[in-house]
Amino acid sequence: MNVRLLKVLVLAVASLGVGLATFSLGSSGIADTSQGTPDPARRLKSVSEFQSIADAGTRSRALFVEAAKVITDPRCINCHPMNRQPTQGDSMHPHVPLMNAGGGAGPGIGPDGLMCSACHRAENSPAIPGSRVGSVPGNAHWSLAPVSMGWQKQTLGYICRQLKDPTRNGNRSLTQIHRHTIEDHLVGWAWHPGEGRRPAPGTQEEFSALIGAWIETGAECPS
Amino acid sequence: MPYALNVNGKSYSVDVDGDIPLLWVVRDVIGLTGTKFGCGIAMCGACTVHLSGQAVRSCITPVEDAANFDITTIEALGDAELGARVQKAWLEEEVVQCGYCQSGQIMSAAALLALNSKPTDEDIDSVMAGNICRCGTYPRIRSAIKLASSREG
Numbered sequence: 001m002n003v004r005l006l007k008v009l010v011l012a013v014a015s016l017g018v019g020l021a022t023f024s025l026g027s028s029g030i031a032d033t034s035q036g037t038p039d040p041a042r043r044l045k046s047v048s049e050f051q052s053i054a055d056a057g058t059r060s061r062a063l064f065v066e067a068a069k070v071i072t073d074p075r076c077i078n079c080h081p082m083n084r085q086p087t088q089g090d091s092m093h094p095h096v097p098l099m100n101a102g103g104g105a106g107p108g109i110g111p112d113g114l115m116c117s118a119c120h121r122a123e124n125s126p127a128i129p130g131s132r133v134g135s136v137p138g139n140a141h142w143s144l145a146p147v148s149m150g151w152q153k154q155t156l157g158y159i160c161r162q163l164k165d166p167t168r169n170g171n172r173s174l175t176q177i178h179r180h181t182i183e184d185h186l187v188g189w190a191w192h193p194g195e196g197r198r199p200a201p202g203t204q205e206e207f208s209a210l211i212g213a214w215i216e217t218g219a220e221c222p223s
Numbered sequence: 224m225p226y227a228l229n230v231n232g233k234s235y236s237v238d239v240d241g242d243i244p245l246l247w248v249v250r251d252v253i254g255l256t257g258t259k260f261g262c263g264i265a266m267c268g269a270c271t272v273h274l275s276g277q278a279v280r281s282c283i284t285p286v287e288d289a290a291n292f293d294i295t296t297i298e299a300l301g302d303a304e305l306g307a308r309v310q311k312a313w314l315e316e317e318v319v320q321c322g323y324c325q326s327g328q329i330m331s332a333a334a335l336l337a338l339n340s341k342p343t344d345e346d347i348d349s350v351m352a353g354n355i356c357r358c359g360t361y362p363r364i365r366s367a368i369k370l371a372s373s374r375e376g
Binding site: 099114117118 | 242
């Protein structure tokens with residue numbers, strides 16, 4: 001048994017009095033779905049599978065709906081709330097501890113004295129033995145999306161129009177949006193979310209290809 | 224491998240794996256046991272220390288991440304005016320009950336006041352939500368933070 005594991009177990013027993021008894025985690029707890037064999041139901045269709053849709057606008061909307069499987073996945077949308085409070089897990093329960101990330105017009109990085117980086121370091125933490133948490137996710141740019149990029153409980157049409165609107169998308173062109181899906185580290189984290197946490201559907205390459213094809217077909221939005 | 228750490232103004236060379244949490248190094252290698260192990264999963268705040276003034280949970284901070292920062296633990300917080308002011312307020316308000324969480328509470332309170340010298344109740348709740356106290360000393364914690372704030376020099 002490695003030293004770290006031994007210490008965690010010993011001290012966990014010794015400190016039961018200040019353990020997690022004070023948290024209300026609900027029946028589902030705060031654990032995420034474990035990573036395992038890729039679920040065929042969570043694959044992304046390739047761009048070529050949309051070629052049979054003759055009408056470009058219809059094809060564009062279908063491409064966006066497919067890409068939105070990623071956008072609305074908990075790995076992404078947990079940090080795109082309509083308020084300043086992130087959610088957690090596949091159940092999208094309120095972040096524990098309760099977090100008001102601040103920011104507003106810009107990314108939220110937590111209040112003075114409790115920044116996101118107090119827990120979320122530059123990389124995913126190792127798995128925590130014996131814990132339902134799995135691991136604490138991390139990325140150098142870990143932050144809450146600006147208010148204008150809130151997606152939770154919104155329709156795909158709303159999210160699509162927000163993505164296209166430079167006043168609400170960080171003043172990005174569609175080309176820049178596409179590049180963002182290819183290059184951004186925090187976007188890429190969704191497929192490398194750390195132990196005990198289910199990745200976003202498909203792959204980042206497939207997602208980027210869908211966004212690229214959506215833009216090429218006119219970036220049409222669902223209603 | 225050896226890591227050079229600056230803890231409370233002193234230099235230490237610790238020969239540990241890079242992914243060992245800073246908490247283990249501070250407590251078991253350096254021997255500063257004022258920082259407490261609570262939950263081990265960054266949920267309770269008992270292990271809070273400062274990295275160059277910013278509060279972090281040392282139980283999940285790999286030691287290799289801390290090597291480039293000035294690390295401050297509860298043992299040296301009172302060396303600075305703000306830290307001493309917070310600790311004095313803590314005593315005057317008799318915040319502590321069992322005391323296990325309190326080093327983490329004080330470290331978070333000091334980090335808050337360093338960046339926000341006049342916090343509102345909402346500001347205090349927002350930051351201190353990350354520090355759990357099973358004795359329920361929250362009202363006295365808030366009072367102590369306000370008392371320390373009122374005595375800003």
